[in-house]
Amino acid sequence: MSAGFVPPPYPYERLEEIIAIANRHEGGAVDLSIGTPCDPTPPAVRAALCADESSRGYPPSIGTTAFRAAAAGWLARRLGASVDPGREIAACVGTKEFVASLPQYLRLRDPSRDTVLYPAISYPTYAMGATLAASRAVPYFSVADISADDARRALCLWVNSPANPTGRIEDLEHAADWGRERGVPVISDECYAEFTWSGAPDTILRTGTHGVLALHSLSKRDNFAGARIGFYAGDAELVHYLREVRKHAGLMAAGPVQAAAIVALGDDAHVDEQRSRYLLRVQRLSRLLGELGYLAPMPDGAFYLWVEAPGGDAWQAARRLAEQIGIVVSPGEFYGAHSAGYFRVAAVQPDDRIALAEARAGA
Template sequence: MTTGFVPPPYPYERLGEITALANEHEGGAVDLSIGTPCDPAPPDVLAALTSGDTARGYPPSIGTAALRNAAAAWIERRLGAVVDPDDQLAACVGTKEFVASLPLYLKLRRPDRDTVLYPAISYPTYEMGATLAGVRAVPYLRLADVDEADAERALALWVNSPANPTGELHDLAAAAEWARARGVPVVSDECYAEFTWSGRPTTILREGTDGLLAVHSLSKRDNFAGARIGFYAGDPDLVHFLREVRKHAGLMPPGPVQAAAVVALGDDEHVDVQRERYLSRLRRLVEILDRAGYPAQLPDGAFYLWVPAPDGNAWGAARDLARRVGIVVSPGEFYGPAGTDHFRVAAVQPDDRIDLAAGRIGA
């Protein structure tokens, strides 16, 4: 019998052995592997989930006018770019589903192309989205390294800044220029934009919208990951195409979630508080890792530490940290073969749990 696609194990489900070692400590494992928020969403955002009667009817797939206006106002206020909420912006059901499904829809739009370009060390769904669409996933370390033959076949170029897992800030203007010169759409994943430590938050849309899409999520910014809400904005022709095909796919964020997102996007104060939490935790984790013999540096953005593994053995480092400190970290191979000599540490546990880990190593 012919065997079709066999899904690989989900990366974080491979951490059972590491978690078991960490759980041997009194107080259990301190899980710093998955980047899931641990802090509460603002009370008024949660209250908006039950106010009104937005659950009765089908919500608009593209997002309510209120949501699109709030998202456009946030982009201008916080990131310094202007988009038309009526023609250049739409909602999505959390950005992971958008990332995973986008190559399929782009292939329908451009059947003459068959390649997705994505960072060699990155969020694994960029590659998986291409795989699920049946197209080529071609990684790059630098845009200068991309073969021109691959660029000619490209449906899209993914960029991610601040980057997961490395925390790097990339030159979005240069990416826009490179891709426009080759007729390749750029999709800029900017879900960590509010957590930019070196300089101010920005967006690729400051370069205009022609051939560009920016993707944003409320999961990290607002501790709203369980609600599954995000949006994309940019090139009006591309936004229009995606809006229409996604309507047919039945992709619509729930009405109460859209109402809550309007409240969240209008409030910057809670984000500033969250920024301080993450920066404080990152600094504390640098101290803990240094005490454990793993020198780390603060990132330029996002809330991860990207740490070199001694002798390039990231799994060995993960086991060592689980045994000695009771923390669970992610080996770098989860983010591509080019990352196998590092591991990622996510600052996503409450302060008391991080203090528990610190006490185990005497930090």
């Protein structure tokens, strides 16, 4: 009997040694490795979560009418995109499960295709989704470099803007045009759109909905990661297909969570406050690393610093930072084979924890 698929270690579980080193400092480790929110969920959102009584019944897999209307309103108000909440939006149980499961459903839709195209430096779940669908995971640096054969075999093209881990802003119109010309669905992961520092927030949906999907999460913008709620919007035919197959899979965002998400999507003030918090934290960490001799430029978006490791050894840099000031960072190889010479710093610790790291550095 063959061994079959053996899941690799989850990337962040490989940081135990680094965390142990950082924990030797008084006050413990300042963990800047995983991009998990640390700030409070808005009180009105928490109140809505507790007050809603829909938990007794099954929630609609596609999302309630009110949730889809709130998502469409947010897209129009904040990103300048118009979508039909009746045909072009559906809920998902947090966007990570959508990223990981999408290639399976697309391959069922078109078994003649077997390739997932994804950014060469990126969130690891894009490639893992291809693996879980027994498909080819093919990285790209530019869509211009994608071969005609890979395009012909493509189930989808992933783009991520602002990008994790680099903070790069992508040309979403160019990506949409590339996909439409070749009949390849373009899936735009836009979960950091509210945290765009260079220019205005953008969405691929401003190019129209044909042939594209935009994926959005409430985890980062609303500090609501534990609730697992997001949505996808775009091409009506593709949204309909995914709605139907995901319904059969039992993928349903919890009813009280959808009710709370409606409140979150309707309030911009708390997001503007969160933007200010993240911007200041990224700026502080950029200065701190610069004073320690690292080149840590401000990103164009998202709340990560993408830092070149001295000598190209990110693990050595991570150990050194843990020893020096007790911070934990993520070695770049977590984000692809081409990233080994960099490390990522997530500005997700409270201000007092960042101040602790600054004090250790004498900053």
